[in-house]
Amino acid sequence: MKKIQYLILTKSIGYYLNALSYFNLEKAKIQAYQLFSQPRKGKIKKEKLPKTLQSAAFETFEYHNEKFQAYIWKGTRAAAERSEANEDIILLIHGWESNASRWKKLLNYLKPLGKTIIAIDGPAHGLSEGKEFNAPKFAEFINIVTQKYQPKTIIGHSVGGAAVCFYLNKYKDKTIEKVILLGAPSDFKIIANNFVKLLSLNNRIKYKLEKYYFEKFSIDINEFSAHKFAQNFTQKALIAHDSEDKVVLIDEGRKYADAWKNAIYIETKGLGHSLHDADLYQKIVAFIEQ
The missing domain is CATH 3.40.50.1820 (Alpha/Beta hydrolase fold, catalytic domain)
Known part of the structure; x- marks a missing residue:
């Protein structure tokens, strides 16, 4: 039951971000990156x-x-x-x-x-x-x-x-x-692609995230x-x-x-x-x- 709820949640988030990307791609990128980089536990x-x-x-x-x-x-x-x-x-x-x-x-x-x-x-x-x-x-x-x-x-x-x-x-x-x-x-690209796949994010967000990684870390995601x-x-x-x-x-x-x-x-x-x-x-x- 928990797996089904988690699947529904992740796909719902992905649907929201994909829709947002057509109105405000920058905001969709930032929110996607926050989900990717902010741990939910460990504190x-x-x-x-x-x-x-x-x-x-x-x-x-x-x-x-x-x-x-x-x-x-x-x-x-x-x-x-x-x-x-x-x-x-x-x-x-x-x-x-x-x-x-x-x-x-x-x-x-x-x-x-x-x-x-x-x-x-x-x-x-x-x-x-x-x-x-x-x-x-x-x-x-x-x-x-x-x-x-x-x-x-x-x-x-x-x-x-x-x-x-x-x-x-x-x-x-x-x-x-x-x-x-x-x-x-x-391979960092595998981690990033798994995140994209988990949320079913579209290519607009995927490519925007990859560009953001390069701007932030000065390294191509394909070279990490x-x-x-x-x-x-x-x-x-x-x-x-x-x-x-x-x-x-x-x-x-x-x-x-x-x-x-x-x-x-x-x-x-x-x-x-x-x-x-x-x-x-x-x-x-x-x-x-x-």
Whole structure:
């Protein structure tokens, strides 16, 4: 029943936008982009902070007059005895309609390494300000944090993984040694086309949106392919994707695996898009410890 209601809602919105496009194409474009870029969930309130984040130290950063939140779990010297120095830093980047608390299960495996762990709330997610979320903007958040903390390992889930690749391509960060992508999309055009298809938007709006993407991000939608960026990356990578992922199809993970010169590829089955799994987490820890 909920699926039918959702289908009716999306098609009704698409019908409205298509009709609007013949009277005011600019307004139709803006409203379509807002639907595309504004998450419906993922925000949290400080007074109802998930327990996972309550144990962290808080640090607030700013990008273009918008504050964004970081959570820091300082590495302990005792736990670091089995690994390298506890000054090593791991940076965690969540995906669409999520927040830093999505790392709850993985944190249980990472903390014993003794390394400092930092997770950030993306634009319009968690405790971060703003209404718009996109990979290029998230990449700017990553840049601000990496300038200060210089992490050696970065882990990105879903669109967070695409943001990591966009960041690496734009800023050529050489301090990051290892990258872990979990269920990450590559081709932005696929994401955009899926949105157009979901709402059954007409070509007038579709082409107007594509032009708007270029104006906003200075990159052609057809050229925003993170796996193509990865062809030039020198970092070691672990790429994990589930064959039954219905949010980001398996082909996206395989593109990364084929393009990244120094990558380990893990294809799971039955974990879906979340990729929460003890065996996978153990492999991630082993990769970090190498």
